[in-house]
Amino acid sequence: GPGGAEAAAEDAEPESPDQGLSLLPWDRFSAWLHCVCVVGFDLELGQAVEVIHPPHSKLTDKEKTNICYLSFPDSNSGCLGDTQFCFRFRRSPGRKVSFCCFLDQLDKELPIYLKKDSAYYYGYVYFRQVRDKSLKRGYFQKSLVLISKLPYVHLFRTMLKQIAPEYFEKSEAFLEAVCSDIDRWPPPVPGKVLQLPIMGVIMKLRIPTYRDKPGTTPIVQNMHQADAQISMALPTVHEVDLFRCFCPVFFHIQMLWELVLLGEPLVVMAPSPAESSETVLALVSCISPLKYCSDFRPYFTIHDSEFKEYTTRTQAPPSVILGVTNPFFAKTLQHWPHIIRIGDIKLPGEVPKQVKVKKLKNLKTLDSKPGVYTSYKPYLNKDEEIVKQLQKGVQQKRPTEAQSVILRRYFLELTESFIIPLERYVASLMPLQKCISPWKSPPQLRQFSQDDFMKTLEKAGPQLTSGLKGDWIGLYRHFLKSPNFDGWFRSRQKEMTQKLEALHLEALCNENLVFWSQKHTEVETVDLVLKLKNKLLQANREHLPVKTDTLKKLQTHINDIILALPDDLQDILLKTGTT
Secondary structure, eight states: OTTHHHHHHHHHOTTOTTTTOOOOTTHHHHHHOSEEEEEEEETTTEEEEEEEESTTOOOOHHHHHHHHHHTSOOGGGOOOEEEEEEEEEEOOSOOOOTTHHHHHHHHHTSOGGGSOOTTEEEEEEEEEEEEOTTSTTSEEEEEEEEEESOOOHHHHHHHHHHHHHHHHHSOHHHHHHHHHHHTTSOOOOTTSEEEEEETTEEEEEEOOOTTSOTTOOOOOOOOOOSSSOEEEEOSOSSOOOHHHHHGGGGGGHHHHHHHHHTTOOEEEEOSSHHHHHHHHHHHHHTTTTSOOOSEEESSOOTTSTTHHHHHOSSSOOOSEEEEEOOTHHHHHTTTOSEEEEOOOOOOOSSOOOOOSOBOGGGOOSTTSOSEEEEOOOOSBOOOHHHHHHHHHHHHTTOOHHHHHHHHHHHHHHHHHHHHHHHHHHHHTTSOOGGGOOTTSOOOOOOOOOHHHHHHHHHHHSGGGTOOOOBOHHHHHHHHTTSHHHHHHHHHHHHHHHHHHHHHHHHHHHTSOHHHHHHTSOHHHHHHHHHHHHHHHHHHHHTTOSOOHHHHHHHHHHHHHHHHTSOHHHHHHHHHTTOO
16 A cells, blocks of 8 residues: 555654554555455355455344344345445354554544444345346346455445446456555545555545544545546545435434434334434434444344344334334234334425324334334423424425525434533532542542432533523433433443543653652652552553553652662663563
């Protein structure tokens, strides 16, 4: 690749410990994709993985089976022509990845909702079904599938649109060329404009960072290419067309936001995997910048390895969002509390008329009319303003991108109004800086108390930023029991604990440690050196938010203390605790 591995590492982190990172063949590819699969249909075998690239990529039998079934639409979808959709499935545990440490460091720069979940893979599918008289079955059916840990839906969708049609016309050699192009890509560094060449086209994009102001997307300019290559700027790497997805259930967007926020079991019944996957991804993203912490499956089939676990009637439905297309699910998931039924997603000339929430008992078959079937009573009063604004947009033929921007801003403001009081209360659990002593362990965070938090709402609740009335207290009580609160609070706790560790390190660096060691016994001094070495290791291992200068200063302190000790101890200490 241009500039080699060192350049790639320096790009990411000017003072990164990975500066001398030497990349092996396929390391660059692995930073973006796990592998590329071709799934075909065989009359004897049914669906089968025909090709895996690069050939050394490892997939377990269970993973292959999941990929096979999830890469084809259900036969009742009748998807003729080309269809694009995505799915998500559980990874088989216990696999090591090379190049991992460097990628973990990049992961730290991402907003929380884009961090990769190492327990899952995404599959991005381009499926083609066309009549072919020469085949026994009468149809050519094949899927080109990208398997990745990254949730960059729009990027991989765009990429498949570029390469899949050509692949179906050509052959394996074309696929090899695609993979070697990807193996020349720079690492997926957040916050930089990246140029990704793919078969004569350059995709330009920027992956967001956690420092970006939520709701803003820095525009990637389409620079003029000096050479003959065509370049395309991607406005986003991960967002779906929100307005198009929510259009069939337009009047219920606020209730759906509550259901997703609370991690309620939700099933989306759609005519094809394209619609089911887009809708599930839109639902998951509507509580951004909060991360949806439960499982979600943009496309789920009866062959899925979790089918039994998720459809059993012996226990309450789990906290998941499933996208399904098989009519069989209308019976299997009848007992689920919230069902979203969507017809074909067409951008309306007018907004759908259906306003009432439908009763679950009316949902008998997959032919039931589109709508939301639930007995859930929302906590918050309905915001009529957003409905009017979007209806007006439909009448004035406002472009769907503009409608999506309005809808995304609405969801963002709603989520921020809800989360700011929680952020403010959790920040108050942090000990004061004056409580941090270099000679004691870092102080603990105070416990989260639901009652104390509820008391803060009277003066500093969501009413400060939102005009919406309703039972906010009830919504918070319910949220505090949800997986989304649990995930959010754990990540806050981890951040704050790391901040305390970092402050403790800085306090240590500001002490005259050599002077201290001269006033204490050799045993105590050796103990201090070992503790300081451990602190340094921890800071590097956990990427604590510490300035590089602080770490250098600490290393200097350690060296100075060791040099003041007798020679025999110096030899031992210089070799100890450096790994």
